Amino acid sequence: MAYVAEQSNDMDVVATPEVKLTTLRSNVAELTQVRFEDAEQGDVADVVATASAPRLTETCAQVCDPSRFVANAGLAPGQAVTIVLVIEVLADGSTGSTDVFKSSGNSAADAAAVQYARSLHWVPGTRDRQALSMRIRFPVTLANAKS
Helix, strand or coil: CCCCCCCCCCCCCCCCCCCCCCCCCCCCHEEEEEEEECCCCCCCCCCCEECCCCECCHHHHCCCCCHHHHHCCCCCCCCEEEEEEEECCCCEEEECEEEEEEECCCHHHHHHHHHHHCCEEEECCCEEEEEECCEEEEEEECCCCCC
């Protein structure tokens, strides 16, 4: 069944309330910290949503460099390997158990990747805004750039 409505110039008209917005003036360069807080949850700056996967802290993502572990990997000049690890990220953001999921075929490189993973610091994963221990797959690429 279909209905055809005639277009009419006598349509209902409702006045829209006037809204005035003010511009917040701030110098973003002067901001040193922004905190997001919830009255019930406290500081929720690291909580992305009601559920989130673990991720490296901003500081760790900038500072934790796998290249310092390359010397222990026994790689030939110009050689690179990727090891996939299963890492348990604990509720406090520390690294728990670390296992090799996919080996590089080089036991020294695998051990260096595990050492690297144990040095990492995390924002823990959450469920219902509560930090929980979670296991993730994490690829590590070690490369000996020396030629």
